[in-house]
Amino acid sequence: MMTKDKKNILVITNMYPGKISSTFGIFVKNQVESLRQRSMNIDVAAVKDPRMGKKNVLRKYLKWMLRILSVLLMKGKTYNLVHVHYVFPSGLFGLWFKKLFGTKLVVTAHGGDIDKMPKKSPFIYKQTKSILLQADHVIAVGEALREEMIQEFGVNPSKISLMSMGVNREIFAPVPQTEAKERLGLSDDKQQLLFVGNIIEAKGMLELLSAYKQAKQKIETLELHLVGSPKQEVFLNQMKEIIERENIKDVYFQGGKPQEEVALWMSAADAFVLPSHIEGFGLVAVEAMSCHTPVIGTDVGGLSYLLQNDHGVLVHPKDAGALAEGIEKVIQDKNLQQLLINNGEKRARENDQEVLVDRLQEIYQKIGAN
Known part of the structure:
Protein backbone atom coordinates (compact mmCIF):
# COMPACT_ATOMS: atom_id res chain seq x y z
CA MET A 1 0.00 0.00 0.00
CA VAL A 167 19.50 9.95 -24.36
CA ASN A 168 20.50 6.76 -22.58
CA ARG A 169 24.21 7.02 -23.28
CA GLU A 170 24.90 3.52 -22.01
CA ILE A 171 22.79 2.15 -24.86
CA PHE A 172 23.53 4.81 -27.48
CA ALA A 173 27.31 4.55 -27.28
CA PRO A 174 29.66 4.48 -30.27
CA VAL A 175 30.87 1.12 -31.61
CA PRO A 176 33.74 1.06 -34.15
CA GLN A 177 32.07 1.34 -37.54
CA THR A 178 33.78 -1.69 -39.09
CA GLU A 179 32.73 -3.84 -36.14
CA ALA A 180 29.14 -2.54 -36.24
CA LYS A 181 28.86 -3.22 -39.98
CA GLU A 182 30.27 -6.70 -39.54
CA ARG A 183 27.81 -7.52 -36.73
CA LEU A 184 24.90 -6.39 -38.92
CA GLY A 185 26.16 -8.17 -42.03
CA LEU A 186 26.72 -4.92 -43.93
CA SER A 187 29.40 -4.47 -46.58
CA ASP A 188 32.37 -2.34 -45.54
CA ASP A 189 32.66 -1.27 -49.19
CA LYS A 190 29.26 0.42 -49.15
CA GLN A 191 28.12 3.72 -47.62
CA GLN A 192 25.05 3.28 -45.44
CA LEU A 193 22.48 6.06 -45.13
CA LEU A 194 20.16 5.42 -42.16
CA PHE A 195 16.68 6.58 -41.19
CA VAL A 196 15.08 5.55 -37.86
CA GLY A 197 11.46 6.33 -37.08
CA ASN A 198 7.89 5.58 -38.05
CA ILE A 199 7.51 4.94 -41.78
CA ILE A 200 4.93 7.66 -42.39
CA GLU A 201 4.61 10.52 -44.86
CA ALA A 202 5.10 13.21 -42.18
CA LYS A 203 8.63 11.91 -41.58
CA GLY A 204 9.56 12.97 -45.12
CA MET A 205 9.74 9.47 -46.59
CA LEU A 206 8.77 10.49 -50.13
CA GLU A 207 11.38 13.26 -50.23
CA LEU A 208 13.92 10.82 -48.81
CA LEU A 209 13.34 8.31 -51.61
CA SER A 210 13.71 11.05 -54.22
CA ALA A 211 16.81 12.54 -52.55
CA TYR A 212 18.42 9.13 -52.15
CA LYS A 213 17.82 8.35 -55.83
CA GLN A 214 19.54 11.61 -56.79
CA ALA A 215 22.45 11.06 -54.42
CA LYS A 216 22.97 7.49 -55.58
CA GLN A 217 23.52 8.70 -59.14
CA LYS A 218 26.70 10.37 -57.82
CA ILE A 219 27.57 7.86 -55.08
CA GLU A 220 26.94 4.42 -56.56
CA THR A 221 27.99 2.60 -53.38
CA LEU A 222 25.25 4.28 -51.33
CA GLU A 223 22.57 2.18 -49.57
CA LEU A 224 19.44 3.34 -47.74
CA HIS A 225 18.28 1.48 -44.64
CA LEU A 226 14.91 2.31 -43.07
CA VAL A 227 14.54 1.15 -39.47
CA GLY A 228 11.06 1.58 -38.03
CA SER A 229 7.50 0.37 -38.02
CA PRO A 230 5.16 1.07 -40.95
CA LYS A 231 2.14 2.52 -39.15
CA GLN A 232 0.14 2.77 -42.38
CA GLU A 233 0.18 -0.25 -44.69
CA VAL A 234 -1.23 1.79 -47.59
CA PHE A 235 1.65 4.26 -47.39
CA LEU A 236 4.24 1.48 -47.12
CA ASN A 237 2.85 -0.06 -50.32
CA GLN A 238 2.99 3.36 -51.98
CA MET A 239 6.68 3.63 -51.13
CA LYS A 240 7.39 0.15 -52.47
CA GLU A 241 5.56 0.99 -55.71
CA ILE A 242 7.69 4.13 -56.14
CA ILE A 243 10.88 2.14 -55.52
CA GLU A 244 9.89 -0.44 -58.12
CA ARG A 245 8.52 2.02 -60.68
CA GLU A 246 11.54 4.33 -60.50
CA ASN A 247 13.99 1.44 -60.17
CA ILE A 248 15.59 2.78 -56.99
CA LYS A 249 18.29 0.32 -55.99
CA ASP A 250 19.52 -0.78 -52.55
CA VAL A 251 16.63 0.41 -50.36
CA TYR A 252 16.07 -1.90 -47.39
CA PHE A 253 13.14 -1.91 -44.97
CA GLN A 254 14.55 -3.28 -41.72
CA GLY A 255 11.38 -3.05 -39.58
CA GLY A 256 11.25 -2.00 -35.95
CA LYS A 257 14.25 -2.84 -33.76
CA PRO A 258 14.99 -2.79 -30.00
CA GLN A 259 17.06 0.15 -28.80
CA GLU A 260 20.29 -1.83 -28.51
CA GLU A 261 20.06 -2.84 -32.16
CA VAL A 262 19.06 0.66 -33.27
CA ALA A 263 22.22 1.95 -31.59
CA LEU A 264 24.29 -0.61 -33.50
CA TRP A 265 22.72 0.51 -36.79
CA MET A 266 23.59 4.10 -35.93
CA SER A 267 27.22 3.20 -35.28
CA ALA A 268 27.34 1.33 -38.59
CA ALA A 269 25.84 4.17 -40.64
CA ASP A 270 27.93 6.68 -42.54
CA ALA A 271 25.20 9.27 -42.11
CA PHE A 272 21.84 9.53 -40.35
CA VAL A 273 18.95 11.36 -42.04
CA LEU A 274 15.77 12.77 -40.50
CA PRO A 275 13.72 14.61 -43.19
CA SER A 276 10.63 15.30 -41.02
CA HIS A 277 7.94 17.81 -41.97
CA ILE A 278 7.42 18.60 -38.27
CA GLU A 279 9.53 17.55 -35.28
CA GLY A 280 9.00 18.58 -31.66
CA PHE A 281 12.56 17.83 -30.62
CA GLY A 282 14.18 15.10 -32.69
CA LEU A 283 15.55 12.86 -29.94
CA VAL A 284 16.50 10.18 -32.45
CA ALA A 285 18.94 12.67 -34.02
CA VAL A 286 20.68 13.11 -30.65
CA GLU A 287 20.80 9.33 -30.27
CA ALA A 288 22.64 9.20 -33.60
CA MET A 289 25.02 11.93 -32.41
CA SER A 290 25.63 9.91 -29.24
CA CYS A 291 26.75 7.02 -31.50
CA HIS A 292 29.13 9.41 -33.34
CA THR A 293 27.14 9.44 -36.57
CA PRO A 294 26.79 12.64 -38.66
CA VAL A 295 23.19 13.87 -38.98
CA ILE A 296 21.29 15.50 -41.85
CA GLY A 297 17.89 16.91 -40.91
CA THR A 298 15.21 19.34 -41.97
CA ASP A 299 15.08 22.88 -40.62
CA VAL A 300 11.92 22.36 -38.56
CA GLY A 301 10.97 22.38 -34.87
CA GLY A 302 13.59 21.07 -32.49
CA LEU A 303 15.88 19.99 -35.31
CA SER A 304 16.51 23.65 -36.19
CA TYR A 305 18.11 24.09 -32.77
CA LEU A 306 19.78 20.69 -32.48
CA LEU A 307 21.60 20.84 -35.80
CA GLN A 308 22.49 24.53 -35.96
CA ASN A 309 26.10 25.76 -35.81
CA ASP A 310 27.57 22.62 -37.43
CA HIS A 311 26.05 20.12 -35.03
CA GLY A 312 24.49 18.64 -38.16
CA VAL A 313 23.50 19.64 -41.69
CA LEU A 314 20.17 21.47 -41.97
CA VAL A 315 18.14 21.44 -45.20
CA HIS A 316 14.79 22.92 -46.23
CA PRO A 317 11.82 20.67 -45.43
CA LYS A 318 9.91 18.96 -48.27
CA ASP A 319 12.81 19.72 -50.64
CA ALA A 320 14.27 16.55 -52.13
CA GLY A 321 16.94 18.44 -54.05
CA ALA A 322 18.27 20.19 -50.93
CA LEU A 323 18.15 16.90 -49.04
CA ALA A 324 20.16 15.16 -51.77
CA GLU A 325 22.80 17.90 -51.61
CA GLY A 326 23.01 17.52 -47.85
CA ILE A 327 23.44 13.75 -48.10
CA GLU A 328 26.13 14.06 -50.78
CA LYS A 329 28.00 16.71 -48.80
CA VAL A 330 28.17 14.59 -45.64
CA ILE A 331 28.97 11.29 -47.35
CA GLN A 332 31.76 12.76 -49.48
CA ASP A 333 33.44 15.20 -47.08
CA LYS A 334 35.49 13.41 -44.38
CA ASN A 335 36.47 16.67 -42.69
CA LEU A 336 32.82 17.69 -42.40
CA GLN A 337 31.97 14.26 -41.00
CA GLN A 338 34.53 14.66 -38.22
CA LEU A 339 33.34 18.18 -37.40
CA LEU A 340 29.76 16.97 -37.09
CA ILE A 341 30.81 13.99 -34.97
CA ASN A 342 32.78 16.22 -32.57
CA ASN A 343 29.96 18.76 -32.22
CA GLY A 344 27.36 16.01 -32.01
CA GLU A 345 29.16 14.47 -29.04
CA LYS A 346 28.81 17.81 -27.21
CA ARG A 347 25.09 17.91 -28.00
CA ALA A 348 24.69 14.32 -26.75
CA ARG A 349 26.39 15.23 -23.45
CA GLU A 350 23.96 18.15 -23.03
CA ASN A 351 21.05 15.73 -23.43
Whole structure:
Protein backbone atom coordinates (compact mmCIF):
# COMPACT_ATOMS: atom_id res chain seq x y z
CA MET A 1 0.00 0.00 0.00
CA MET A 2 1.47 3.33 -1.08
CA THR A 3 1.38 6.31 1.23
CA LYS A 4 2.40 9.92 0.81
CA ASP A 5 5.34 9.40 3.16
CA LYS A 6 7.29 8.48 0.05
CA LYS A 7 7.03 10.27 -3.28
CA ASN A 8 4.33 8.50 -5.31
CA ILE A 9 3.87 9.42 -8.96
CA LEU A 10 1.37 8.43 -11.61
CA VAL A 11 2.56 8.71 -15.22
CA ILE A 12 -0.20 9.01 -17.83
CA THR A 13 0.84 8.64 -21.46
CA ASN A 14 -0.65 7.62 -24.80
CA MET A 15 2.65 6.03 -25.86
CA TYR A 16 4.46 3.29 -23.93
CA PRO A 17 6.17 0.01 -24.87
CA GLY A 18 4.17 -3.20 -24.57
CA LYS A 19 3.77 -6.68 -26.03
CA ILE A 20 3.02 -5.39 -29.52
CA SER A 21 5.92 -2.93 -29.72
CA SER A 22 9.00 -2.66 -27.50
CA THR A 23 9.89 0.80 -28.88
CA PHE A 24 6.51 2.60 -28.86
CA GLY A 25 7.12 5.59 -26.57
CA ILE A 26 10.35 4.02 -25.29
CA PHE A 27 11.62 7.47 -24.25
CA VAL A 28 8.84 7.69 -21.67
CA LYS A 29 9.70 4.27 -20.27
CA ASN A 30 13.39 5.21 -20.09
CA GLN A 31 12.52 8.25 -17.99
CA VAL A 32 10.21 6.23 -15.74
CA GLU A 33 12.86 3.56 -15.12
CA SER A 34 15.47 6.19 -14.32
CA LEU A 35 13.12 7.78 -11.77
CA ARG A 36 12.40 4.38 -10.23
CA GLN A 37 16.14 3.89 -9.76
CA ARG A 38 15.98 7.05 -7.63
CA SER A 39 13.61 5.29 -5.20
CA MET A 40 10.38 6.82 -6.48
CA ASN A 41 7.15 4.81 -6.51
CA ILE A 42 5.74 5.17 -10.01
CA ASP A 43 2.58 3.72 -11.53
CA VAL A 44 1.96 3.97 -15.26
CA ALA A 45 -1.39 4.23 -17.03
CA ALA A 46 -0.58 4.04 -20.71
CA VAL A 47 -1.62 3.16 -24.23
CA LYS A 48 0.72 0.33 -25.24
CA ASP A 49 -0.71 -0.42 -28.68
CA PRO A 50 0.72 1.55 -31.63
CA ARG A 51 -1.76 0.17 -34.15
CA MET A 52 -3.91 2.70 -35.99
CA GLY A 53 -7.30 2.37 -37.67
CA LYS A 54 -10.64 3.51 -36.25
CA LYS A 55 -11.48 0.26 -34.43
CA ASN A 56 -8.02 -0.09 -32.87
CA VAL A 57 -7.94 3.54 -31.76
CA LEU A 58 -11.40 3.42 -30.17
CA ARG A 59 -10.63 0.13 -28.41
CA LYS A 60 -7.26 1.13 -27.00
CA TYR A 61 -8.34 4.61 -25.87
CA LEU A 62 -11.44 3.23 -24.14
CA LYS A 63 -9.32 0.64 -22.35
CA TRP A 64 -6.86 3.36 -21.35
CA MET A 65 -9.58 5.62 -19.96
CA LEU A 66 -11.09 2.77 -17.93
CA ARG A 67 -7.64 1.98 -16.51
CA ILE A 68 -7.19 5.61 -15.44
CA LEU A 69 -10.66 5.68 -13.86
CA SER A 70 -9.83 2.54 -11.92
CA VAL A 71 -6.58 4.06 -10.63
CA LEU A 72 -8.41 7.29 -9.78
CA LEU A 73 -11.01 5.48 -7.66
CA MET A 74 -8.72 2.94 -6.00
CA LYS A 75 -5.49 4.90 -5.42
CA GLY A 76 -6.10 8.50 -6.52
CA LYS A 77 -5.46 10.17 -3.17
CA THR A 78 -2.12 8.36 -2.65
CA TYR A 79 -0.28 10.28 -5.38
CA ASN A 80 1.88 13.33 -4.75
CA LEU A 81 2.11 14.10 -8.43
CA VAL A 82 0.70 13.15 -11.82
CA HIS A 83 3.07 13.53 -14.78
CA VAL A 84 1.35 13.35 -18.17
CA HIS A 85 2.99 13.01 -21.56
CA TYR A 86 1.26 14.67 -24.52
CA VAL A 87 -1.06 17.51 -23.59
CA PHE A 88 -4.35 16.22 -25.01
CA PRO A 89 -6.00 13.95 -24.04
CA SER A 90 -3.53 12.82 -21.32
CA GLY A 91 -3.73 16.18 -19.59
CA LEU A 92 -7.51 15.94 -19.19
CA PHE A 93 -7.07 12.80 -17.14
CA GLY A 94 -4.32 14.46 -15.12
CA LEU A 95 -6.73 17.29 -14.24
CA TRP A 96 -9.14 14.75 -12.68
CA PHE A 97 -6.55 14.02 -10.00
CA LYS A 98 -5.68 17.68 -9.52
CA LYS A 99 -9.30 18.76 -9.09
CA LEU A 100 -10.35 15.84 -6.86
CA PHE A 101 -7.27 15.47 -4.66
CA GLY A 102 -5.16 18.60 -5.20
CA THR A 103 -2.46 16.46 -6.81
CA LYS A 104 0.37 18.39 -8.47
CA LEU A 105 0.31 18.15 -12.28
CA VAL A 106 3.30 18.22 -14.63
CA VAL A 107 2.70 18.13 -18.39
CA THR A 108 5.34 17.28 -20.99
CA ALA A 109 4.56 18.53 -24.51
CA HIS A 110 6.28 16.55 -27.25
CA GLY A 111 5.44 18.35 -30.50
CA GLY A 112 2.32 17.32 -32.38
CA ASP A 113 0.25 17.92 -29.26
CA ILE A 114 1.09 21.64 -29.57
CA ASP A 115 1.68 22.40 -33.25
CA LYS A 116 -0.75 19.89 -34.79
CA MET A 117 -3.44 18.46 -32.48
CA PRO A 118 -4.99 21.81 -31.35
CA LYS A 119 -5.58 22.73 -35.00
CA LYS A 120 -7.89 19.75 -35.50
CA SER A 121 -10.88 21.37 -33.80
CA PRO A 122 -11.87 24.35 -31.59
CA PHE A 123 -12.70 21.85 -28.80
CA ILE A 124 -9.20 20.36 -28.76
CA TYR A 125 -7.64 23.83 -28.92
CA LYS A 126 -9.72 24.97 -25.94
CA GLN A 127 -8.88 21.84 -23.93
CA THR A 128 -5.18 22.12 -24.76
CA LYS A 129 -5.10 25.72 -23.53
CA SER A 130 -7.02 24.81 -20.37
CA ILE A 131 -4.65 21.95 -19.53
CA LEU A 132 -1.54 24.07 -20.07
CA LEU A 133 -2.87 26.94 -17.95
CA GLN A 134 -3.97 24.69 -15.06
CA ALA A 135 -0.85 22.54 -14.92
CA ASP A 136 1.58 23.27 -12.09
CA HIS A 137 4.51 22.98 -14.47
CA VAL A 138 4.96 22.41 -18.19
CA ILE A 139 7.94 20.85 -19.93
CA ALA A 140 8.65 21.60 -23.59
CA VAL A 141 11.03 19.24 -25.40
CA GLY A 142 11.95 21.94 -27.92
CA GLU A 143 12.40 25.72 -28.06
CA ALA A 144 9.77 26.18 -30.79
CA LEU A 145 7.20 24.40 -28.61
CA ARG A 146 8.06 26.61 -25.65
CA GLU A 147 7.58 29.76 -27.72
CA GLU A 148 4.27 28.53 -29.13
CA MET A 149 2.94 27.73 -25.66
CA ILE A 150 3.81 31.26 -24.54
CA GLN A 151 2.61 33.13 -27.63
CA GLU A 152 -0.36 31.01 -28.72
CA PHE A 153 -1.67 29.63 -25.43
CA GLY A 154 -0.63 32.33 -22.96
CA VAL A 155 1.37 30.09 -20.63
CA ASN A 156 3.49 31.94 -18.09
CA PRO A 157 7.16 31.50 -19.13
CA SER A 158 8.15 31.01 -15.50
CA LYS A 159 6.33 27.69 -15.32
CA ILE A 160 7.83 26.25 -18.52
CA SER A 161 11.07 24.26 -18.57
CA LEU A 162 12.90 23.48 -21.80
CA MET A 163 14.11 19.91 -21.52
CA SER A 164 14.32 16.91 -23.83
CA MET A 165 13.56 13.35 -22.74
CA GLY A 166 17.29 12.61 -22.83
CA VAL A 167 19.50 9.95 -24.36
CA ASN A 168 20.50 6.76 -22.58
CA ARG A 169 24.21 7.02 -23.28
CA GLU A 170 24.90 3.52 -22.01
CA ILE A 171 22.79 2.15 -24.86
CA PHE A 172 23.53 4.81 -27.48
CA ALA A 173 27.31 4.55 -27.28
CA PRO A 174 29.66 4.48 -30.27
CA VAL A 175 30.87 1.12 -31.61
CA PRO A 176 33.74 1.06 -34.15
CA GLN A 177 32.07 1.34 -37.54
CA THR A 178 33.78 -1.69 -39.09
CA GLU A 179 32.73 -3.84 -36.14
CA ALA A 180 29.14 -2.54 -36.24
CA LYS A 181 28.86 -3.22 -39.98
CA GLU A 182 30.27 -6.70 -39.54
CA ARG A 183 27.81 -7.52 -36.73
CA LEU A 184 24.90 -6.39 -38.92
CA GLY A 185 26.16 -8.17 -42.03
CA LEU A 186 26.72 -4.92 -43.93
CA SER A 187 29.40 -4.47 -46.58
CA ASP A 188 32.37 -2.34 -45.54
CA ASP A 189 32.66 -1.27 -49.19
CA LYS A 190 29.26 0.42 -49.15
CA GLN A 191 28.12 3.72 -47.62
CA GLN A 192 25.05 3.28 -45.44
CA LEU A 193 22.48 6.06 -45.13
CA LEU A 194 20.16 5.42 -42.16
CA PHE A 195 16.68 6.58 -41.19
CA VAL A 196 15.08 5.55 -37.86
CA GLY A 197 11.46 6.33 -37.08
CA ASN A 198 7.89 5.58 -38.05
CA ILE A 199 7.51 4.94 -41.78
CA ILE A 200 4.93 7.66 -42.39
CA GLU A 201 4.61 10.52 -44.86
CA ALA A 202 5.10 13.21 -42.18
CA LYS A 203 8.63 11.91 -41.58
CA GLY A 204 9.56 12.97 -45.12
CA MET A 205 9.74 9.47 -46.59
CA LEU A 206 8.77 10.49 -50.13
CA GLU A 207 11.38 13.26 -50.23
CA LEU A 208 13.92 10.82 -48.81
CA LEU A 209 13.34 8.31 -51.61
CA SER A 210 13.71 11.05 -54.22
CA ALA A 211 16.81 12.54 -52.55
CA TYR A 212 18.42 9.13 -52.15
CA LYS A 213 17.82 8.35 -55.83
CA GLN A 214 19.54 11.61 -56.79
CA ALA A 215 22.45 11.06 -54.42
CA LYS A 216 22.97 7.49 -55.58
CA GLN A 217 23.52 8.70 -59.14
CA LYS A 218 26.70 10.37 -57.82
CA ILE A 219 27.57 7.86 -55.08
CA GLU A 220 26.94 4.42 -56.56
CA THR A 221 27.99 2.60 -53.38
CA LEU A 222 25.25 4.28 -51.33
CA GLU A 223 22.57 2.18 -49.57
CA LEU A 224 19.44 3.34 -47.74
CA HIS A 225 18.28 1.48 -44.64
CA LEU A 226 14.91 2.31 -43.07
CA VAL A 227 14.54 1.15 -39.47
CA GLY A 228 11.06 1.58 -38.03
CA SER A 229 7.50 0.37 -38.02
CA PRO A 230 5.16 1.07 -40.95
CA LYS A 231 2.14 2.52 -39.15
CA GLN A 232 0.14 2.77 -42.38
CA GLU A 233 0.18 -0.25 -44.69
CA VAL A 234 -1.23 1.79 -47.59
CA PHE A 235 1.65 4.26 -47.39
CA LEU A 236 4.24 1.48 -47.12
CA ASN A 237 2.85 -0.06 -50.32
CA GLN A 238 2.99 3.36 -51.98
CA MET A 239 6.68 3.63 -51.13
CA LYS A 240 7.39 0.15 -52.47
CA GLU A 241 5.56 0.99 -55.71
CA ILE A 242 7.69 4.13 -56.14
CA ILE A 243 10.88 2.14 -55.52
CA GLU A 244 9.89 -0.44 -58.12
CA ARG A 245 8.52 2.02 -60.68
CA GLU A 246 11.54 4.33 -60.50
CA ASN A 247 13.99 1.44 -60.17
CA ILE A 248 15.59 2.78 -56.99
CA LYS A 249 18.29 0.32 -55.99
CA ASP A 250 19.52 -0.78 -52.55
CA VAL A 251 16.63 0.41 -50.36
CA TYR A 252 16.07 -1.90 -47.39
CA PHE A 253 13.14 -1.91 -44.97
CA GLN A 254 14.55 -3.28 -41.72
CA GLY A 255 11.38 -3.05 -39.58
CA GLY A 256 11.25 -2.00 -35.95
CA LYS A 257 14.25 -2.84 -33.76
CA PRO A 258 14.99 -2.79 -30.00
CA GLN A 259 17.06 0.15 -28.80
CA GLU A 260 20.29 -1.83 -28.51
CA GLU A 261 20.06 -2.84 -32.16
CA VAL A 262 19.06 0.66 -33.27
CA ALA A 263 22.22 1.95 -31.59
CA LEU A 264 24.29 -0.61 -33.50
CA TRP A 265 22.72 0.51 -36.79
CA MET A 266 23.59 4.10 -35.93
CA SER A 267 27.22 3.20 -35.28
CA ALA A 268 27.34 1.33 -38.59
CA ALA A 269 25.84 4.17 -40.64
CA ASP A 270 27.93 6.68 -42.54
CA ALA A 271 25.20 9.27 -42.11
CA PHE A 272 21.84 9.53 -40.35
CA VAL A 273 18.95 11.36 -42.04
CA LEU A 274 15.77 12.77 -40.50
CA PRO A 275 13.72 14.61 -43.19
CA SER A 276 10.63 15.30 -41.02
CA HIS A 277 7.94 17.81 -41.97
CA ILE A 278 7.42 18.60 -38.27
CA GLU A 279 9.53 17.55 -35.28
CA GLY A 280 9.00 18.58 -31.66
CA PHE A 281 12.56 17.83 -30.62
CA GLY A 282 14.18 15.10 -32.69
CA LEU A 283 15.55 12.86 -29.94
CA VAL A 284 16.50 10.18 -32.45
CA ALA A 285 18.94 12.67 -34.02
CA VAL A 286 20.68 13.11 -30.65
CA GLU A 287 20.80 9.33 -30.27
CA ALA A 288 22.64 9.20 -33.60
CA MET A 289 25.02 11.93 -32.41
CA SER A 290 25.63 9.91 -29.24
CA CYS A 291 26.75 7.02 -31.50
CA HIS A 292 29.13 9.41 -33.34
CA THR A 293 27.14 9.44 -36.57
CA PRO A 294 26.79 12.64 -38.66
CA VAL A 295 23.19 13.87 -38.98
CA ILE A 296 21.29 15.50 -41.85
CA GLY A 297 17.89 16.91 -40.91
CA THR A 298 15.21 19.34 -41.97
CA ASP A 299 15.08 22.88 -40.62
CA VAL A 300 11.92 22.36 -38.56
CA GLY A 301 10.97 22.38 -34.87
CA GLY A 302 13.59 21.07 -32.49
CA LEU A 303 15.88 19.99 -35.31
CA SER A 304 16.51 23.65 -36.19
CA TYR A 305 18.11 24.09 -32.77
CA LEU A 306 19.78 20.69 -32.48
CA LEU A 307 21.60 20.84 -35.80
CA GLN A 308 22.49 24.53 -35.96
CA ASN A 309 26.10 25.76 -35.81
CA ASP A 310 27.57 22.62 -37.43
CA HIS A 311 26.05 20.12 -35.03
CA GLY A 312 24.49 18.64 -38.16
CA VAL A 313 23.50 19.64 -41.69
CA LEU A 314 20.17 21.47 -41.97
CA VAL A 315 18.14 21.44 -45.20
CA HIS A 316 14.79 22.92 -46.23
CA PRO A 317 11.82 20.67 -45.43
CA LYS A 318 9.91 18.96 -48.27
CA ASP A 319 12.81 19.72 -50.64
CA ALA A 320 14.27 16.55 -52.13
CA GLY A 321 16.94 18.44 -54.05
CA ALA A 322 18.27 20.19 -50.93
CA LEU A 323 18.15 16.90 -49.04
CA ALA A 324 20.16 15.16 -51.77
CA GLU A 325 22.80 17.90 -51.61
CA GLY A 326 23.01 17.52 -47.85
CA ILE A 327 23.44 13.75 -48.10
CA GLU A 328 26.13 14.06 -50.78
CA LYS A 329 28.00 16.71 -48.80
CA VAL A 330 28.17 14.59 -45.64
CA ILE A 331 28.97 11.29 -47.35
CA GLN A 332 31.76 12.76 -49.48
CA ASP A 333 33.44 15.20 -47.08
CA LYS A 334 35.49 13.41 -44.38
CA ASN A 335 36.47 16.67 -42.69
CA LEU A 336 32.82 17.69 -42.40
CA GLN A 337 31.97 14.26 -41.00
CA GLN A 338 34.53 14.66 -38.22
CA LEU A 339 33.34 18.18 -37.40
CA LEU A 340 29.76 16.97 -37.09
CA ILE A 341 30.81 13.99 -34.97
CA ASN A 342 32.78 16.22 -32.57
CA ASN A 343 29.96 18.76 -32.22
CA GLY A 344 27.36 16.01 -32.01
CA GLU A 345 29.16 14.47 -29.04
CA LYS A 346 28.81 17.81 -27.21
CA ARG A 347 25.09 17.91 -28.00
CA ALA A 348 24.69 14.32 -26.75
CA ARG A 349 26.39 15.23 -23.45
CA GLU A 350 23.96 18.15 -23.03
CA ASN A 351 21.05 15.73 -23.43
CA ASP A 352 22.32 12.89 -21.25
CA GLN A 353 19.26 11.21 -19.74
CA GLU A 354 20.69 11.00 -16.23
CA VAL A 355 21.50 14.72 -16.13
CA LEU A 356 18.00 15.60 -17.33
CA VAL A 357 16.27 13.28 -14.85
CA ASP A 358 18.16 15.11 -12.11
CA ARG A 359 16.61 18.32 -13.47
CA LEU A 360 13.19 16.68 -13.54
CA GLN A 361 13.49 15.80 -9.86
CA GLU A 362 14.30 19.44 -9.13
CA ILE A 363 11.09 20.46 -10.95
CA TYR A 364 9.08 18.03 -8.82
CA GLN A 365 10.59 19.53 -5.66
CA LYS A 366 10.10 23.09 -6.90
CA ILE A 367 6.33 22.70 -7.32
CA GLY A 368 6.04 21.12 -3.89
CA ALA A 369 5.16 17.56 -4.87
CA ASN A 370 6.20 16.27 -1.43
